[in-house]
Amino acid sequence: MKSQIKNRLGLFRCHLLLIAAFVACSYDEPPLVFDPSAPGNAAPKINSVEPQGAAFAGFTEIKIAGDNFSARLGDNLVYFGNEKGQITSVSKTEIKVISPNRIEDNLTIKVVVAGALAIAQFSPYQLKAVSTEYGNFTNLDQVFAIAVDANENLYAHMRTGSVSVVVKVAPDGAKTEFGRTPFPQALEMQIGPGVNLYLHRSLGNLFRIGAGGGEAQPFATLPARTATFDFDANGNIFAAGNRSGVFAVSSGGEPTATNKFLAYDVRTVRVFNDYVYVAALFSMASKRSGLTMSAKLLIFLWHSATSVIPYFSGSPTIQARLSP
Numbered sequence: 001m002k003s004q005i006k007n008r009l010g011l012f013r014c015h016l017l018l019i020a021a022f023v024a025c026s027y028d029e030p031p032l033v034f035d036p037s038a039p040g041n042a043a044p045k046i047n048s049v050e051p052q053g054a055a056f057a058g059f060t061e062i063k064i065a066g067d068n069f070s071a072r073l074g075d076n077l078v079y080f081g082n083e084k085g086q087i088t089s090v091s092k093t094e095i096k097v098i099s100p101n102r103i104e105d106n107l108t109i110k111v112v113v114a115g116a117l118a119i120a121q122f123s124p125y126q127l128k129a130v131s132t133e134y135g136n137f138t139n140l141d142q143v144f145a146i147a148v149d150a151n152e153n154l155y156a157h158m159r160t161g162s163v164s165v166v167v168k169v170a171p172d173g174a175k176t177e178f179g180r181t182p183f184p185q186a187l188e189m190q191i192g193p194g195v196n197l198y199l200h201r202s203l204g205n206l207f208r209i210g211a212g213g214g215e216a217q218p219f220a221t222l223p224a225r226t227a228t229f230d231f232d233a234n235g236n237i238f239a240a241g242n243r244s245g246v247f248a249v250s251s252g253g254e255p256t257a258t259n260k261f262l263a264y265d266v267r268t269v270r271v272f273n274d275y276v277y278v279a280a281l282f283s284m285a286s287k288r289s290g291l292t293m294s295a296k297l298l299i300f301l302w303h304s305a306t307s308v309i310p311y312f313s314g315s316p317t318i319q320a321r322l323s324p
Contacts (some may be wrong), residue, residue, distance in 0.1 A: 013310055016321060020278045025049070026234055028211070039251075040115060040116060040117040041068070041113065041115035041116040041117075042067075042068040042116065043049060043068060043116055043117065043118035043120070044066060044067070044068045044069055044111050044112075044113045044116055044119070044120040044229040044304065045066045045067045045068060045117070045120050046064055046065075046109065046111060046120045046121070046122040047065050047066045047067070048064075048065045048066075048067040049061070049062060049063070049064055049065075049109060049122055049125060049158070050063045050065070050203055051315075053125070053126060054125070054126035054127070054128055055099060055126075055127060055128070055129065055144050056127070056129070057099055057100070057101050057102055057103055057127035057128060057129060057132045057177040058098065058099060058100060058101030058130070058239075059098070059130045059235055060099070060104075061088060061096055061097070061098055062085075062096070062097050062098070062099060063094060063095075063096050064078065064094065064095040064096075064097065064109065064111065065093060065094050066093065066094075066095075066111070066120060067092075068092070068113065068116065069091065069092050069093065069094070069095055069113055070088060070090065070092070070113050070114060070115075071090060071091055071092050072090070072114075073090045074114075074300045075113060075114035076090050076095055076111065076112070076113055076114070077090040077111070077112040077113075078095060078097045078109065078111055078112075078115075079109070079110040079111075079112070079128065079272060080099050080102060080104075080107050080108075080125070080127065081102065081104065081107045081108060083100040083102055084098075084100065084114060085097040085098060085099045085100055085220065086098045086115045086267060095111065096224070096321075099127055101224050102127055103127055103128065103129050104126070104127055105124075105126050106123070106124045106125075106126070107123065107124065107125045107126065107127060108121055108122070108123035108124070109121070109122040109123065109125050110122075113256070124200055134154070134169070135154060135156065135167075135169040135173075135175065136169075136173065136175060137156070137158075141158055142158055142159040143157070143158045144158060144159070144185045144186050145157045145186040145187065145188050145199070145200075146189065147189040147190055147191050147197065148191070148294070149191045150191075150195075150287060151171070151196055152171045153168055153170055153171070153215065154167065155167070155168055155169075155178060155189060155191075155197055156169070157181065157185075157186040157189055157199065159184065159185075163180060164180065164181045164183065164184050164185070165177050165178075165179065165180050165181075166179040166180070166181065166189075166197065166199075166201070166209060166213075166216075167176045168213070176215040177213075178209070179197070179209040179213045179214050179216060179266065180200060180206065180214075180215055180216065181215075181216040181254055182215075182216065183202075183207075184214075185201075185202065185227070186199040186200060186201060187200045187201070187202055187227050188200040188227070188228055188229060190229065190230065190231060192208075192231050192235065192237075193231070193235040194210075194211055195211040196209065197209040197210075197211075198212055198229070198237075199216060200227070200228070200229055200239070202225070202227070203216065203225060204221070204222040204223075204225040204226045204241065204244070205220070205221050205222070205238075206218075206219045206220040206221075206222070206229070206237070206239070206249070206253075207219055220237070220249050220253040220254070220255055221254050221255070222239060222244075222247050222255050223247075223255065223257065224241065224244035224245065224247075224257075225241050225242070225244055226239040226240055226241035226244055226247065227240070227241040227242065227267075228240055228241070228267065228268045228269050229249075229269060229270050230270050232274070233253040233271075233274075234251070236249065236250055236251060237249035237250075237272055238247060238269050238276050239255075239269070240261065240266035240269045240278060240280075241266055241267065243262060243263060243264065243265060244256075244259055244262070244266075245258060245259055245262040246258045246260050246261055246266070246269065246276070246278070260321070261280065264278070264280035264281070265280055265281040266278050266279070266280040267280060269277050281319050320323070
C-alpha cells in the first residue's frame with residue numbers, strides 16, 4: 001500500500017515538473033499578415049455604367065464611372081460575376097473594360113482596387129450575345145448570298161445537292177423554298193421594286209424572281225463583268241465591278257455605261273439620298289531608289305445622281321486610306 005502511494009506521488013511530481021517546464025518556455029509569434037490598424041486606401045465607388053443596363057458580351061467597351069479608382073491600370077480589377085474583364089484604360093474616376101464572353105441576364109459588376117479594403121459593386125447588369133444562330137442552317141449548307149425584305153423575311157441563295165435554290169425564312173423561323181436559279185452561285189441579292197428579288201450572277205448578268213417566288217428569270221445583261229449593285233428610289237440599278245466602271249440599269253432592264261471608276265476595283269456600291277457611294281480598291285505604283293513599290297488604297301467615292309434618269313455629273317468626292 002505504501003509503495004503504491006509513493007508511485008503515485010512520483011508521477012504527480014513528474015507532471016508538475018513538465019507543466020512548469022512548458023510554462024517557462026517562450027515562443028516568438030509570427031508577424032501578422034494583416035494589420036488591423038492600417039487605414040487602407042479610399043473605397044472605390046461605382047456611380048454609373050455605360051451602356052446602361054446591358055452590353056454585348058466580349059465585344060462592347062463598357063465605361064464605368066466612379067471614384068477612388070487607381071490611375072495605374074494594373075491596380076484595378078473588374079469582375080462580371082466571377083469572371084474577370086479586360087481593362088483597356090483607367091483613370092481615378094473612369095475605367096473602360098471589355099467584358100468576358102459570358103451571356104447572362106443578372107450580373108453584378110465588381111471593381112477591386114489595390115490597397116482598398118472595400119469592393120465597389122453595381123447590379124443588375126446584362127451581357128447579351130453579339131450574334132445568334134438564325135434560320136436553322138447547318139455547317140454543311142453553302143449559303144452564297146442573303147437579302148432581307150421590309151417584313152424581316154430572310155432570303156438565302158444556297159446549294160442543295162445539285163440544285164441552287166433560294167430559301168425564305170420567315171420571322172417566326174418557318175423555312176420554305178422560295179425559288180430556283182439556273183446558275184450555281186449568286187454574288188449578291190437585293191430586294192427591289194415590287195418586292196421582287198434580284199440576283200447578281202458572277203458574269204455580270206442580273207436575274208429576277210417575282211414576289212410570289214418561282215424560277216429566276218434573266219433581267220439585264222451587262223456588257224462587262226460586275227459584282228455588286230443597288231437600287232435608287234425610282235427602281236434604277238447601279239452596278240459595278242473590277243475595272244468595269246459603273247453601269248446604270250433602268251427599271252426596264254436597259255444598261256447604260258457611265259464610264260466612271262474604270263480604274264477601280266469596286267467592291268460594293270450603295271445608293272442613298274440620290275448619291276451613289278462606292279467602296280473600291282485602287283492600286284498605285286511608284287519608283288523609289290530604283291525599286292518599284294505598289295500600294296493599294298481603299299477608296300470611298302460618291303457621285304450625285306438625278307432622280308429620274310441615272311447619270312453622273314461633276315467630279316467624284318474621294319476619301320481614301322491605305323489598305324493593310
